[in-house]
Amino acid sequence: MEHLLNLLIKAIFVENVVFAFFLGMCSFLAVSKKIKTAFGLGLAVIFVMVLTTPLNYFILTYLLKEGALAGIHPALASVDLTFLAFILFISTIAGAVQVVEMVVEKFTPALYNSLGIFLPLITVNCSILGTSLFMQEREYNLVETAVFSLGSGIGFFLAIVLLAAIRERLRYSNIPAPLQGLGIAMIITGLMGMAFLSFSGIQL
C-alpha cells in the first residue's frame, strides 16, 4: 500500500510528466491561456489516461509479450510481438478517445460541452502515449499501472492549471516585445520545473 502511495506521489510531483519529461508540451503551451479551458483539458487528460493505460497494459500482457499467445497454440509460445507496441498503443488511444467522445456526447451533454473540443486533441497529446510507453519500459503490474496513470494525469492537470493561472496574471506585466507569448511561457515553465525539483527525494 505504501509502495503504491509512493508511486502516486512520485508520478504527480517528483517525476511530473510536464516538468521532468516535457510530455504534452504542445497542448500545455497552447491551451494554457485561460484557467477555465486549462481546467477542462486537464480533466479530460486524467480521464483518458486512466482509461487507456490499463487498456494498453492488457494488450501488452495478453497479446504482445513473449509467450502471451501460448494459450492459442503451443507453437506460438516463442512469438514476441512487442515491436508492434507503438502501432497498437496509438490505435488504442485513438480508438478509446473516439469512443469516449461518443459516449460522453450521448449520456452527459453538459460534460461534453465543457470538454468537447479538447477530447479529439488528446489523441496526439504526448503525455498519454508517453505514460503507456513508460508503463511498458518500467514493467509495472496492473495495480501499479492504474496508480501510475492516475498520478500522471493529475500531474498534467496540476501543471497546466498552474501555468494558466500565472499566464492570466502575466497579461498585466511589462515584457519586452520579442519575449512576449511563447518566449516567456517557456521561461516560466522552466522556473516552475525548478520549483518542482525541490520535491525530488520525497518518500514515505
Place this chain on the structure above:
Amino acid sequence: MATETAPAPVVEKKKEPLFSKKNIRTLRDPLDDNNPITVQVLGICSALAVTVQVKPALIMALGVIFVAAFSNLIISLLRHSIPTRVRIIVQLIVIATLVTIVDQVLKAYMFDVSKKLSVFVGLIITNCIVMGRLEAFALGNKPWPSFLDGIGNGVGYGIILVVVAVFRELFGSGTLLGYQVIPQWAYNMGYVNNGLMMLPPAALFIIGLYIWAQRSWNKKLVNVS
C-alpha cells in the same frame, strides 16, 4: 543553393524543375521564418528531454527528419484515396509504422543510444510536427514538395535540438559529443560545470532565450503567438 537555376531532368514539359524557387522556399522556410519549434510551437513534447548531450539529440533529429519526410511523402501519395473522416487514424498508422522502423534500426545498431532515448523514440508518433505537417501540407500538395517540406521541418526541428544540446553539454559537463572541450587548466583555476544545465528546466530556459534572440533579430515574428 545554386541548384535552383539548373533545371533537373524534365520528364514532362509542364512539370516544374525539381528545385524550383517555390520548392526551395518550401525547404528553407521551416529553418527560420516558419521554424516548427520556435514559431509554430509544435513538437516541443518529445524534443527537450533528449538534449542533455549532443549525440542523442543528433540521432533524434535524424529520426524525426526521416519520419517527417517519408510520412509526408506517403500521405501525399495517398491523399486522394483517404476518406476525410478516418484520416487521423490513417496518418497515425503511417507514422507509427515509420517510427517502428526507426526504433528497430536503433535497437539493432545503436543500442546504447536507443536506451538513452528510451520512450522518446516512440513519442515521435505524437510529435505534433509530423501530424501538423501532414494535416497542413501533405494532404493538399504533390508528393515531391511534401517530401521537401518534411525534410525542411525535420531539419528546422533538428537545428533547435542541436543548439540546445550544444549549450547543455558544453556548460553542463564541459564536453561536446563526448570529447573534453573545456581544458583541465580552467578547472584548476576554479571553473565549475553548471549543474543546472543537466536538469530539465535548463532546456526550457535556452529555448526561451533562443526565441527572444530570434524575434529580436527577425522583427516580423513578434506577436506571432
